[in-house]
Amino acid sequence: ASASASSSPCQLCRTRHGDAELCNTVRGPISSRDMPGVCFPADTEGVRSTSAFGKEVFSAVAAALGDEPLAQAIVSEKDWRHTYNAHMLKVFEAQLRADPAVALASLKKGLEKATAMDFEPKDGTPAVPLAVAGSIDVKPFGTWAIHGTGNALKTISVPYNGSVLSGASLSFQLDKWARRGTMEADCAEAIKEGVRLDTFKGRTFILIGAGSELGPLRPLLLAGATVAAVATRKPQRWAELIEFAQTTAGTLLLPVPSGVASDCPDVAAVAAVAGADILAETPALAAWVAGVVRSSAGPVTLGTYLYADGEANVRITAAADVLTQAAMRAAAASRRELSLAYLPSQTVAHVIPAAAAEAQRANAAKAPWWQSMMRYRLAIRPPLSGAAGSAAAEPTYVHDAYSMTQGPNYALAQHMRQWRAMLAYTEGYAVSAPMAPAARTASMLHVHTVATALDGFGYFRPLEAFEPDCVRACLAALLAVELSTPMPALPSPFHLFTRHGFHGGFWRFPYSSDSIGSSAYVLGMVRPWRKEA
Helix, strand or coil, X not given: CCCCCCCCCCCCCCCCCCCCCCCXXXXXXEEHHHCXXXXXXXXXXXXXXXXXXXXXXXXXXXXXXXXXXXXXXXHHXXXXXXXXXXXXXXXXXXXXXXXXXXXXXXXXXXXXXXXXXXXXXXXXXXXXXXXXXXXXXXXXXXXXXXXXXXXXXCECCEEECCEEECHHHHHHHHHHHHHHCCCCHHHHHHHHHHCEHHHCCCCEEEEECXXXXXXXXXXXXXXCCEEEXXXXXXXXXXXXXXXXXXXCCCEXXXXXXXXXXXXXXXXXXXXXXXXXXXXXXXXXXXXXXXXXXXXXXXCEEEEECCCCCXXXXXXHHHHHHHHHHHHHHHHHHHCCCEEEEECCCCXXXXXXXXXXXXXXXXXXXXXXXXXXXXXXXXXXXXXXXXXXXXXXXCCCEEECCCCCCCCHHHHHHHHHHHHHHHHHHHCCCCEECCCCCCECCHHHHCCHHHHHHHCCHHXXXXXXXXXXXXXXXXXXXXXXXXXXXXXXXXXXXHHHXXXXXXXXXXXXXXXXXXXXXXXXXXXXXXXXXXCCC
């Protein structure tokens, strides 16, 4: 139950892998022909196996923690598709128990291993390691800019349940969500503060996956920020976005072929060629991102809001990390202030606040009789024993939230983003990474079973599925707060994602999301939940 879930059947074996997981049973491991640009490393026979790659990554993390039995168990696993969650959970808990320096080393090893991919140039020349792909002679991108002529928006309004909330009405609803357990109390207070958008003016934002329905592109432009948008080539989407940007106080920067004039007045022509393929044009995009950082007049924030089905999710995450590292190097060399923003997934293991864990128990005790009879799998877990460092000073609760519907590639991609966010935090970067709730995005609604299950969430208090425009506005407010206030001292880097949780109720819900899926689908089909007035 995340904003990126999928349960469409595999077209080869007709079983539900989730997120179009490649069917190794029928198709076999993928070959290099299936992956132009950034691709999984090939073995001696030229085969690029996603399962073998995922096992090697988490085995390397376990080995970096000094847990050789766990590392060997992962490598030896024969049914990775159906057991990955148990192995990943063990690795996550081992990281929390490890000495902080060892845990940090394991994050570095995991990201190093997960980004050790190949890059296959479009001209058909042999693949090279992704780490050195920047040395390839590629055609650079130019930059096309559109400067809006509107007035800067001063505050954010939040669309919800047929109304547009602001001021007292928004504060009332935020307090209601916090009391209900749909978001944490610190999240409600942060949104109240973050609705004032003056934080964004004078900043430059580089958005990787700018087309994300939950991403902040439109609020940023409305607030008067400069936004460098990285997304695929979709002329109609770019034309609509350019038209929107013209009405705002912001500046929109687009990657375009180098021959396009930066002030080209032909919007239709620009829209037809704007954008980039992050997988096939990674080196050129990295250079473009670095150039945006160097030419910025104020602070820069690089936000990652990507999603793709199946194994492509891992590859675009590796490509995005190349862009992130390019931005970091450019910021250091040009002495620019750089911060990072992410939209992390709830459906992997992560630390949750003690108050949320305690609420799980309370909600289990007062669950309706019919939920108690259904024998759903409890999400309640005791505090982690043996947590190391400052995390040992208070109970540390791990939320085992893996969704088997989504599969190991989805989980690996999400952990990769978390690893980079945590490493950046330890290196002194400001990092905004609040959890987001389930939302009715296009990627959710195109799968009938998922869309229907969302309509049944309301029967499972405190769960709620939201419309994308509501989530987008709330997340923009959180971004404003998290970029304008100093990063707090956290018990560990793993606690980064406990801040300002707009989790849609899942942190406080006593049952696992997978176990209620069928019931939510039936309830959503028979009698869709209607929000309270």
